[in-house]
Amino acid sequence: MQPCDLIKTREIMFSPLPPNQAEQVLMLLGGLSDIEVELSPHKYAVIVKYDVMHFTLKGIENALIEQNFHLDNSLLQKIKRALAYYCEDIQRHNLKVPERQTKNHQIFVQAYEHHPHGDHDDTPVEWREYR
Numbered sequence: 756m757q758p759c760d761l762i763k764t765r766e767i768m769f770s771p772l773p774p775n776q777a778e779q780v781l782m783l784l785g786g787l788s789d790i791e792v793e794l795s796p797h798k799y800a801v802i803v804k805y806d807v808m809h810f811t812l813k814g815i816e817n818a819l820i821e822q823n824f825h826l827d828n829s830l831l832q833k834i835k836r837a838l839a840y841y842c843e844d845i846q847r848h849n850l851k852v853p854e855r856q857t858k859n860h861q862i863f864v865q866a867y868e869h870h871p872h873g874d875h876d877d878t879p880v881e882w883r884e885y886r
Contacts (some may be wrong), residue, residue: 760802760846761806761808762805762806763804763805763806763807763839764796764804764876765801765803765804765805765812766795766797766802766803767802767812767815767816767819768797768826768827769801769824769825769826769827770799770830771799772825775796776824777794777798777799777801780792780801780823780824781801783819783822784803788809789839790803790805790809791803794833806837807847808847808850811843812839812843813840813843816822816836820835878881
């Protein structure tokens with residue numbers, strides 16, 4: 756994973772009412788140190804840029820909803836939002852997984868010695884030659 760994969764740029768769309776939500780969000784989130792916010796070319800939207808290890812779109816949007824902002828709840832925006840939430844959750848989960856350790860072959864050798872296999876025969880030697 757490249758370090759640039761951790762930086763996310765997302766557009767948050769707001770409903771038309773109440774007016775001026777995008778400008779208010781710009782002032783509100785502009786004070787945070789690890790997040791960049793700018794107005795979107797769309798009238799009712801802002802663009803946020805953040806590190807997925809520090810923030811998630813879901814966390815940002817939930818904080819905005821708690822501050823009485825109204826997100827665009829059209830079907831397309833809900834689908835985009837759900838996909839972004841899922842991808843970020845999976846990415847954050849995968850980043851916390853420890854590196855896989857290489858196999859310790861000695862453990863397998865010892866286990867193999869304790870199990871019967873083709874080279875091991877419990878039949879006494881004198882009985883093996885009996886015909």
